[in-house]
Amino acid sequence: MKSIAVVGASLAGLRAAETLRAEGFDGVLHLVGDEVHRPYDRPPLSKQVLSGDWDVERVWLSADEKFDALNLTTHLGDAAVSFDAAALAVTLASGTVLDVDGVVITTGARTRTIGGPMPGVYTLRTLDDAQAIRAAFEKQPSRVVVIGAGFIGAEVAASARGLGLDVTMLEMAEAPFERSLGADMGAVLADVHRDHGVDLRLGVGCEAILGDEHVTGIRLTDGSEIETELVVVGIGVIPNVEWLDGSGLTIDNGVVCDTTSLAAPGVVAAGDVAQWHNGHFDETMRVEHWDNAITQAAHAAKRLLHGASVGPYEPVPWFWSDQYDRKIQLAGRTTDFDAFQIVDGDIESRKFAAIYGRNGVIVAVLGFNRPRHVMRYRGLIDMKTSWADALAAEF
Amino acid sequence: MSFKVVVDYDLCESNAICMQIAPDVFEVRDDDFLYLLTDTPEEDQRAKVEESVQRCPKQAIAIADDSEE
Numbered sequence: 001m002k003s004i005a006v007v008g009a010s011l012a013g014l015r016a017a018e019t020l021r022a023e024g025f026d027g028v029l030h031l032v033g034d035e036v037h038r039p040y041d042r043p044p045l046s047k048q049v050l051s052g053d054w055d056v057e058r059v060w061l062s063a064d065e066k067f068d069a070l071n072l073t074t075h076l077g078d079a080a081v082s083f084d085a086a087a088l089a090v091t092l093a094s095g096t097v098l099d100v101d102g103v104v105i106t107t108g109a110r111t112r113t114i115g116g117p118m119p120g121v122y123t124l125r126t127l128d129d130a131q132a133i134r135a136a137f138e139k140q141p142s143r144v145v146v147i148g149a150g151f152i153g154a155e156v157a158a159s160a161r162g163l164g165l166d167v168t169m170l171e172m173a174e175a176p177f178e179r180s181l182g183a184d185m186g187a188v189l190a191d192v193h194r195d196h197g198v199d200l201r202l203g204v205g206c207e208a209i210l211g212d213e214h215v216t217g218i219r220l221t222d223g224s225e226i227e228t229e230l231v232v233v234g235i236g237v238i239p240n241v242e243w244l245d246g247s248g249l250t251i252d253n254g255v256v257c258d259t260t261s262l263a264a265p266g267v268v269a270a271g272d273v274a275q276w277h278n279g280h281f282d283e284t285m286r287v288e289h290w291d292n293a294i295t296q297a298a299h300a301a302k303r304l305l306h307g308a309s310v311g312p313y314e315p316v317p318w319f320w321s322d323q324y325d326r327k328i329q330l331a332g333r334t335t336d337f338d339a340f341q342i343v344d345g346d347i348e349s350r351k352f353a354a355i356y357g358r359n360g361v362i363v364a365v366l367g368f369n370r371p372r373h374v375m376r377y378r379g380l381i382d383m384k385t386s387w388a389d390a391l392a393a394e395f
Numbered sequence: 396m397s398f399k400v401v402v403d404y405d406l407c408e409s410n411a412i413c414m415q416i417a418p419d420v421f422e423v424r425d426d427d428f429l430y431l432l433t434d435t436p437e438e439d440q441r442a443k444v445e446e447s448v449q450r451c452p453k454q455a456i457a458i459a460d461d462s463e464e
């Protein structure tokens with residue numbers, strides 16, 4: 001292989017490029033990104049950047065020297081607009097065509113929103129988004145309305161409360177995080193937000209954004225209205241796959257890969273854009289977490305260079321979320337869990353670890369300020385430990 | 396031969412990823428702080444520590460290559 005193009009210059013793209021070099025690939029390595037910034041880290045955007053604890057210089061993912069040492073041919077601010085998988089040719093917005101021997105797809109995802117563009121209504125995915133929201137916070141809005149109590153929305157709410165701003169957060173489900181944590185644990189997190197003064201409204205959504213030149217409020221699905229000049233919409237993301245229309249790749253909620261991360265001969269995908277069947281959980285998934293982006297990118301890069309011998313990609317997904325002084329971590333999958341047990345601490349103190357089981361096996365662990373337990377139980381999940389043995393384990 | 400590991404505790408958020416990868420070097424204890432079990436691990440730990448450097452979400456771990464020159 002003489003030349004490889006990595007398309008998508010963020011966490012997974014950078015990690016793929018680093019792995020390709022570390023594995024000895026010394027050919028031409030293109031890094032294509034539609035953002036003008038060189039790769040930066042997103043988790044601090046909803047935390048330290050919004051709270052003002054960090055200045056933006058701290059979000060870059062790789063020090064200058066390390067980045068330069070990768071010897072990449074960068075195309076930043078130049079989106080890929082089409083791809084021919086059979087010919088392995090990537091066309092960029094500038095008209096440049098990259099004819100290569102291998103392609104790594106790491107174009108991630110973008111936020112969903114409500115309605116058309118409207119001043120005062122934001123979503124949060126990019127550094128530019130975070131800086132715009134931070135600037136809006138600094139104007140001391142009378143109220144911040146967060147639509148959607150997913151992890152990003154919840155972190156935005158926590159950061160805004162930390163700055164003393166009034167916050168209303170809406171969630172369509174009856175408990176926030178119901179899908180990822182289950183209703184009971186979602187309720188615990190709901191209480192954390194209420195205790196910190198968030199006006200949390202469950203079972204209600206946003207029907208319309210009000211205002212002409214600038215947002216003035218929102219109308220809820222129950223017909224009531226809330227006045228506000230600042231709305232942050234956190235209702236999930238959509239994989240960035242439009243540039244792959246007509247490429248010959250299979251697209252279905254992301255780029256469909258085989259169990260080894262291969263999407264087509266010479267083409268691999270990783271990170272928020274990649275969908276694959278994770279044999280460990282016998283579940284087809286697309287994972288939107290930091291740790292998956294880097295581990296899958298490393299796996300995909302090796303798959304491209306070394307072939308199927310690298311084996312299937314079967315991780316136990318893991319993520320963290322910082323809200324107020326709580327560090328919430330979930331490892332594994334809670335899908336269709338049929339057993340649940342608090343294994344350390346207690347809910348009242350909001351310092352606890354809980355495990356989830358399915359079909360007699362441990363499948364997930366949730367921790368509130370319990371990182372050590374999360375990592376220990378994650379090891380048990382990795383080994384497909386039986387529910388009985390997981391309950392008996394002591395850490 | 397050994398090498399030197401440094402953790403920037405201002406950055407570390409004790410999420411214990413490193414402990415999962417290299418339990419002989421990193422340990423997050425019940426006080427939720429990260430402890431280095433050794434700051435000069437043996438050479439056979441290098442690959443694991445390097446992986447920890449890579450996977451630490453806070454980029455809080457570094458290998459200081461000051462081995463006898």
Ligand SMILES: Cc1cc2nc3c(=O)[nH]c(=O)nc-3n(C[C@H](O)[C@H](O)[C@H](O)COP(=O)(O)OP(=O)(O)OC[C@H]3O[C@@H](n4cnc5c(N)ncnc54)[C@H](O)[C@@H]3O)c2cc1C
Nearest residue numbers: 008010011012034042043080108109271272288289290319
């Ligand atoms: C605010 C925020 C906070 C988060 N906090 C956490 C957290 O606490 N814990 C956690 O586990 N995860 C967190 N995440 C998730 C984590 O950041 C993502 O999983 C990770 O960024 C995925 O990396 P990626 O490289 O796959 O995709 P992305 O980071 O989405 O990168 C894809 C890149 O490709 C570019 N691109 C898209 N289309 C094209 C094209 N056609 N041509 C060229 N370039 C293109 C995009 O602009 C982008 O730069 C957070 C995410 C956000 C937004």
Ligand code: SF4
Nearest residue numbers: 407408410411413451
């Ligand atoms: S992985 Fe990094 S942040 Fe997490 S405990 Fe280890 S050093 Fe600290």
